[in-house]
Amino acid sequence: MWTIGQLAQATRTTVRALRHYDEIGLLRPTGRTPNGHRRYGPEDLRRLYRIRSLRTFGMSLEEIATSLEAPGAMETLLHAQLALLSQRAAELDALRAQLTRLLDHDDPDDYLKALEMTAMLDAYFTPEQQDSLTARREALGPEAVESAKGEFRTLVEALLACVRNDVAPDSPEARDVVAKWDALGAGFHAAGTGTETATRRMWDENSEEISARLPWSTEELRAIVSFADTVRANRP
Structure with a gap:
């Protein structure tokens, strides 16, 4: 014992x-x-x-x-x-x-920006959704991702032009550019994962922080998002 x-x-x-x-x-x-x-x-x-x-x-x-x-x-x-x-x-x-x-990232400031974005993603996307987004990017490949970045910039400028020129939301021009915008985004979201909804919620609640990482102002980006919503609502 x-x-x-x-x-x-x-x-x-x-x-x-x-x-x-x-x-x-x-x-x-x-x-x-x-x-x-x-x-x-x-x-x-x-x-x-x-x-x-x-x-x-x-x-x-x-x-x-x-x-x-x-x-x-x-x-x-x-x-x-x-x-x-x-x-x-x-x-x-x-x-x-x-x-x-x-x-x-080589620039120490980039570490902070990346960390902030990581924290933001964790707040809006489940681990499964983040895995889905990563898988989609990997499936597209680096060249396609870089090409999408260029197309993104082109479409942002096209949407801004529509906003500045008061293009009618139900016009063929507006519908065409928004259709291309939606198709570009859909390429990064797997169906049924809910990542598109999570992305929109993250934008709605953090538009200023996200805009700070882009070459356009918060007001400009909010304007094109609102315009795209109106175009979708006016689709036949």
Whole structure:
């Protein structure tokens, strides 16, 4: 039989942890001395090693208690923990990709801008949606992305011209440029992912911050977004 101190030292577990395990019923000592001091036996040691092993899988003490008392639940809990660890691994991969992109910036100011944009994306897009956007960009390839940037600039100027010249929203000219604008954006959004809706909400709530990274003023960009909305509403 071991005292609590001896068991803690032999298993590299803290006395505080062993006391907590006793209090919550996870590991109760086999016996106690007349003075109430804990005494642990071989079965207690084996149970402690099981607890420590399950903790390495990231299981909570409540889950460990369930698995030890009902061995049949072990497989279900391990499958659930495996799914959770797989999700965390995917999140770490996404974080690593973000850091890699950040390190591609040479200007320290670009780090801050990229970090701000990353925080903004996290606020509006789920990890799955961010993965979808990344997959779409990778599927298009660098040349197509660069070409889209050039087309984006051209379409912004075309929409600004429509706004400045008071082009009628139901005119063929307005419908044509907005159709091209929508087609360009759709190329970066997979159907059914909700990324288009999230993008619009991010713009509506952060138009000034986003405009600061572009060569047009917030007022100009808001004007063309409003114009495009009106054109869509006037489609036959």
